[in-house]
Amino acid sequence: MTEIAIRLKRLPHGEGLPLPAYATAQAAGMDVVAAEDLTLAPGGRAAIATGFAIAIPAGYEVQVRPRSGLALKNGITCLNTPGTIDADYRGEVKVILANLGAEPFAVKRGERIAQLVPAPVQRARFEQVEELDDTARGMGGFGSTGR
Numbered sequence: 640m641t642e643i644a645i646r647l648k649r650l651p652h653g654e655g656l657p658l659p660a661y662a663t664a665q666a667a668g669m670d671v672v673a674a675e676d677l678t679l680a681p682g683g684r685a686a687i688a689t690g691f692a693i694a695i696p697a698g699y700e701v702q703v704r705p706r707s708g709l710a711l712k713n714g715i716t717c718l719n720t721p722g723t724i725d726a727d728y729r730g731e732v733k734v735i736l737a738n739l740g741a742e743p744f745a746v747k748r749g750e751r752i753a754q755l756v757p758a759p760v761q762r763a764r765f766e767q768v769e770e771l772d773d774t775a776r777g778m779g780g781f782g783s784t785g786r
């Protein structure tokens with residue numbers, strides 16, 4: 640298991656909050672807490688402050704993913720999952736939560752709302768051509784192989 644260092648700048652409204660952290664020895668995601676109180680109405684969405692900004696090393700991204708417990712118990716997910724934090728982004732990291740449940744959901748400052756997963760970035764370039772090579776699948780997709 641490899642580890643990279645990500646520089647983190649605490650913003651004034653994030654003072655006193657814990658850093659994103661792994662909950663268990665082999666956890667893949669670092670739990671991140673909310674820096675504000677906010678209630679999400681059923682069907683509602685909001686960008687929740689985390690109270691920090693980061694500088695991810697070049698060649699990496701950080702994915703923002705939902706927590707399964709909040710999803711299953713409360714219908715709370717990250718609307719844009721997996722959220723993408725670019726290595727050159729210096730603004731506040733935010734978590735875009737959506738409430739797909741039937742009840743209002745109160746986000747509390749300090750509560751773990753999502754998890755951050757750093758990942759290497761594979762970039763590509765498109766090379767426009769006149770013809771593509773043939774394959775057995777061909778144009779089949781969107782359920783072409785059956786249920």
Ligand SMILES: O=c1ccn([C@H]2C[C@H](O)[C@@H](COP(=O)(O)OP(=O)(O)OP(=O)(O)O)O2)c(=O)[nH]1
Nearest residue numbers: 703719722723724725726728731732733734735
């Ligand atoms: O869940 C997220 C997703 C994005 N961001 C920040 C970091 C990211 O680098 C930036 C842009 O995100 P993205 O590229 O997904 O959004 P966009 O709509 O394409 O915005 P932009 O035009 O700024 O790239 O917003 C977050 O803080 N949380």
Ligand SMILES: [Mg+2]
Nearest residue numbers: 723724725728
């Ligand atoms: Mg973008």
